Amino acid sequence: xxxxxxxxxxxxxxxxxxxxxxxxxxxxxxxxxxxxxxxxxxxxxxxxxxxxxxxxxxxxxxxxxxxxxxxxxxxxxxxxxxxxxxxxxxxxxxxxxxxxxxxxxxxxxxxxxxxxxxxxxxxxxxxxxxxxxxxxxxxxxxxxxxxxxxxxxxxxxxxxx
Amino acid sequence: xxxxxxxxxxxxxxxxxxxxxxxxxxxxxxxxxxxxxxxxxxxxxxxxxxxxxxxxxxxxxxxxxxxxxxxxxxxxxxxxxxxxxxxxxxxxxxxxxxxxxxxxxxxxxxxxxxxxxxxxxxxxxxxxxxxxxxxxxxxxxxxxxxxxxxxxxxxxxxxxxxxxxxxxxxxxxxxxxxxxxxxxxxxxxxxxxxxxxxxxxxxxxxxxxxxxxxxxxxxxxxxxxxxxxxxxxxxxxxxxxxxxxxxxxxxxxxxxxxxxxxxxxxxxxxxxxxxxxxxxxxxxxxxxxxxxxxxxxxxxxxxxxxxxxxxxxxxxxxxxxxxxxxxxxxxxxxxxxxxxxxxxxxxxxxxxxxxxxxxxxxxxxxxxxxxxxxxxxxxxxxxxxxxxxxxxxxxxxxxxxxxxxxxxxxxxxxxxxxxxxxxxxxxxxxxxxx
Numbered sequence: 109x110x111x112x113x114x115x116x117x118x119x120x121x122x123x124x125x126x127x128x129x130x131x132x133x134x135x136x137x138x139x140x141x142x143x144x145x146x147x148x149x150x151x152x153x154x155x156x157x158x159x160x161x162x163x164x165x166x167x168x169x170x171x172x173x174x175x176x177x178x179x180x181x182x183x184x185x186x187x188x189x190x191x192x193x194x195x196x197x198x199x200x201x202x203x204x205x206x207x208x209x210x211x212x213x214x215x216x217x218x219x220x221x222x223x224x225x226x227x228x229x230x231x232x233x234x235x236x237x238x239x240x241x242x243x244x245x246x247x248x249x250x251x252x253x254x255x256x257x258x259x260x261x262x263x264x265x266x267x268x269x
Numbered sequence: 270x271x272x273x274x275x276x277x278x279x280x281x282x283x284x285x286x287x288x289x290x291x292x293x294x295x296x297x298x299x300x301x302x303x304x305x306x307x308x309x310x311x312x313x314x315x316x317x318x319x320x321x322x323x324x325x326x327x328x329x330x331x332x333x334x335x336x337x338x339x340x341x342x343x344x345x346x347x348x349x350x351x352x353x354x355x356x357x358x359x360x361x362x363x364x365x366x367x368x369x370x371x372x373x374x375x376x377x378x379x380x381x382x383x384x385x386x387x388x389x390x391x392x393x394x395x396x397x398x399x400x401x402x403x404x405x406x407x408x409x410x411x412x413x414x415x416x417x418x419x420x421x422x423x424x425x426x427x428x429x430x431x432x433x434x435x436x437x438x439x440x441x442x443x444x445x446x447x448x449x450x451x452x453x454x455x456x457x458x459x460x461x462x463x464x465x466x467x468x469x470x471x472x473x474x475x476x477x478x479x480x481x482x483x484x485x486x487x488x489x490x491x492x493x494x495x496x497x498x499x500x501x502x503x504x505x506x507x508x509x510x511x512x513x514x515x516x517x518x519x520x521x522x523x524x525x526x527x528x529x530x531x532x533x534x535x536x537x538x539x540x541x542x543x544x545x546x547x548x549x550x551x552x553x554x555x556x557x558x559x560x561x562x563x564x565x566x567x568x569x570x571x572x573x574x575x576x577x578x579x580x581x582x583x584x585x586x587x588x589x590x591x592x593x594x595x596x597x598x599x600x601x602x603x604x605x606x607x608x609x610x611x612x613x614x615x616x617x618x619x620x621x622x623x624x625x626x627x628x629x630x631x632x633x634x635x636x637x638x639x640x641x642x643x644x645x646x647x648x649x650x651x652x653x654x655x656x657x658x659x660x661x662x663x664x665x666x667x668x669x670x671x672x673x674x675x676x677x678x679x680x681x682x683x684x685x686x687x688x689x690x691x692x693x694x695x696x697x698x699x700x701x702x703x
Contacts, residue, residue, distance in 0.1 A: 128337070130290040130300035140290035140300050140337050141399075142346060163346070163399050180288065180300040193297065226285075233344050237400055258302065263323055 109269040110194070110249030113152040117190065117253065117266075121148050121155070123183055124220035125213070129157055129246070130178040131170035139166040143179065144238040145210035154249045155179065155192065156200050158210045161242040168244055171197045177248050180256060184220050189256035190266075197248035207240040214238045272396040274311055277347055278558040279406065280338035281308045282498055283369070287338045289316065291327035299323045306336055307366050308558065309390065314349065317370050318356060318387040325389070328353040334391065337399075341554075342406025346399035351391035358387045361493040368484060368495045410445075412559035419443025419567055427578045430668045430685075433465035436546075436571050440467065444560060446548045448525055451571075452478060452485060453544040453665045456623060456656065461489055461545055464665055464672075466523055473523030474672040475620055485545050488533035492542055494568075496532040496561050498554045520618075530555035534564045536572035543572050579664060583645055583689025600700040601680060605629045607703065610655070614678045623662070624670040626654050629703075631693050632681075636701055645689040667691065 113121070127143035141164035147156040157179055159168060171177055177197040182189035218231040251269040256262050280287075287303045301324045305317040314336070318325060328334055332353035339346055357363050367385040422439035426432050433451050440446040448468040452461035455477075463476045481490045488495045528549035536544040546568045548556070556564075604613045611621035612628050620628065630653050634640045645663055648654060656663055671683040671691075680696040 126286075128288045128300050130298040132292040132296050132298045136292060136296070136331070137333055137335065137350065138290035138292040138298055139335050140288055140348070142337070176297050178298045178300050180302075182302065189302065191300065193299075195297075227342070230344075237344050237346075237403060256301065258304070260320055262301075262320065 110153045110251060111192075111253055111267040111269050113148060113250070113253070113267075115152075118148045118152055120183070120188070120190065121146055121181060124185075124216035125181045125183055126217060127157070127179065127181050127213070129159060129164070129167055130180070131167045131175040133166060133170040133175065134173045139170055141167040142238070144240075144243075145206065145213040146179070146181065147206070147209055154247055156206070156245050156247045157197075158202070158206055158213075159244050159246065160238060161244045163238075164244065168246070171246060172199075177246065179248075179250075182256070184217075184224055187258055189258070189262075191254040191256040192250040192252070193254075194248040194251050197246040200245035200247040202243045202245045206243055206245050210238070210240045210243055211235075272347070272398060274308065274314070274349075274393055274396065277338065277340075277349075277396065278308050279342075279409070280340045280347060281306050281314065282341070282554065282558070284341040284498075284554060285339040285344075287336050289324055290335045290337075291324050292331050292333065293323075293327050294330045299327055303336060305366060305370050306338055307362075307369065307388070309362065313354070313390055313392055314351065315357075315362060315366060315388040315390050317366055317385055318389050319370075319384060320386075328389070340406050343403055344400075345403045345405065348397040348399060349393050350395040350397075352394055354390045354392055356387040356389050361491040362390075363388045364487055364491045365493055365495050368487060368497055371497065409557045409559060412557065412563040415443045415445075415560070416563040416567055417443075420570065423570075426574070427581050429575065429578045429664050430671070432571070432574055432578060433668065436574075437465050437467035440548060444548075444564070446550070448528075448550065449546070449548040450485075450522075450524070451544065451546055453575075453662075454480075454489065454542055456662050458542075461485060462622075462669060463520075463522065464544070464669055469523035471521070471523045472672070472676060473520060474676060475624070475669055476520040476522040478522060484531055485533045485547050488535055488547075489542060489545050492535050492537060494532065494534040494561055494565050496530075496556050498530050498556065525549055525551065527551075529553045532556045532561060532564060534561075534568040536568050536575065538569070538572035538576040543575050546571065581688060584687035596695050596697050598697045600698040601678075602700045602702070603629075603632060605701070605703040614681075617677065619677055620670060620673050623655055624666045624673070627666060628670055628674075628681075630654060632699060632701060635693055635695065636699060641692050641694070642686065643691055643693065 129143045130140045132138050143157045145158035176195045178193045180191045214234050218234045222230050253267040255264045255266050287306045289303045290300045303316050307315040309315050334351045336349045366388045370385050419439045422442050423435050437449045450463050451465040453464050460477045460479050463473050466472045478485045480486050530550040532548050534546045602615050609621045610625035612619045612625045674681050682694040684692045686692050
């Protein structure tokens with residue numbers, strides 16, 4: 109069973125976000141990689157998260173080996189943060205739509221950071237850092253959603269399958 | 270581990286949030302933002318523990334984590350494999366992180382949320398460069414060169430007064446520092462008083478900070494440098510100043526109302542805390558890790574010079590009291606309160622404590638015995654003065670007194686006539702009352 113994301117959560121996931129995916133390798137080591145795009149399925153019960161194959165090698169290997177997945181997304185200007193977890197993720201196809209999604213998400217993230225005074229030249233720097241030419245798409249159906257906004261309530265369960 | 274942790278220090282200033290990945294006992298991954306990844310030494314970092322979070326629950330059960338940090342400027346990512354060792358809830362590292370967290374929290378408008386409960390210490394087992402093809406950020410200014418320029422400018426001096434002035438002025442040419450204070454520890458070791466200042470409308474000479482109060486006081490108590498790179502209300506002195514009892518005479522510390530960057534570095538020599546060097550800036554992230562290193566070295570050099578100056582022997586020739594013209598004009602009303610040795614001139618607060626008692630003794634000697642010329646040796650032996658054994662404190666108190674008089678009451682002046690000798694010059698008749 110999976111959680112159906114709320115409309116608000118879906119809108120949030122389409123905003124300018126800092127995204128990170130975590131997994132645990134077969135050796136027990138946790139690993140993390142910055143994600144560079146997320147797409148929500150039409151029924152709001154699954155997500156596809158986009159990673160660079162070269163930057164996220166350890167996370168992708170761990171997921172391929174059957175690790176659970178966690179996605180943390182945070183809006184820099186408000187610190188509003190969600191964490192979504194599932195017991196598994198599967199590879200999905202990548203194509204023009206995924207590349208366009210990644211480019212849009214990275215640009216929106218850069219724009220958000222620019223507004224926070226992180227300096228000029230950010231779009232180019234992030235585009236160089238997070239290119240769309242070696243994307244891997246990972247699809248998962250969230251089983252639990254947490255509010256991870258910093259503070260004493262961080263970790264509150266918002267929805268559980 | 271080919272990359273050194275030192276080379277990653279720019280990533281560990283809290284400018285860009287880090288994330289930490291952990292694993293629950295059942296292998297479920299967790300990723301959370303880390304408010305602070307603090308450089309401890311070449312092999313260890315500390316993460317701030319603010320709440321009992323999933324991260325904490327996980328590392329207590331399964332002590333392995335991966336932290337992803339980002340270099341400001343280039344946005345290059347690095348991943349550190351960590352092994353949780355222990356949590357510290359007091360002591361120098363905890364206090365440093367608490368102060369620095371206050372700065373990070375204020376920068377991210379999370380002041381009410383971020384309160385440090387502990388410093389979780391991790392050993393760094395491996396460092397991975399995620400983006401080796403991205404050029405590094407332009408290097409910060411060369412702190413070693415800054416230090417060399419500052420030392421060149423400081424030069425050699427064994428005169429404490431000169432040292433206080435040049436020691437601060439040299440910071441401008443070396444580090445671009447425009448606002449700084451030199452504070453010395455008092456005789457009881459309970460407070461620090463400003464002996465010199467740089468770049469403030471009011472000099473604040475004589476202003477006191479209790480040990481443990483604010484950034485300067487915590488740096489003194491813990492004997493550690495503390496650097497805050499963002500504006501924060503915590504550790505500010507303005508609030509403390511306002512909270513002071515209105516009846517208690519006090520010289521305001523002349524610090525900036527809203528500094529964006531601050532650093533306090535203790536002056537330590539021979540295991541003894543002598544004072545604190547404090548600098549601040551209106552700009553965010555003004556002081557780098559390397560600047561902190563360089564200023565620690567500079568403060569040690571200053572402390573050695575202060576200690577050396579205190580050991581210089583006084584001039585040997587006897588003091589000769591030359592007759593001075595009898596002052597004329599309206600008498601100055603000088604009032605002394607023995608309880609705190611405070612001295613008021615024409616009802617305006619001048620000074621208190623040891624410096625106040627020295628002034629009162631000098632003025633009485635002048636009024637009753639007509640003396641002008643004095644030497645440090647007789648002051649050290651005078652039972653009326655609450656002086657400890659340390660000669661350097663007497664010298665710094667005299668400099669403090671000389672400077673306060675020059676600022677607030679130039680009619681009374683202390684003129685140096687030799688090493689360990691000075692003359693009291695009085696321009697108007699005195700009316701002493703206690």
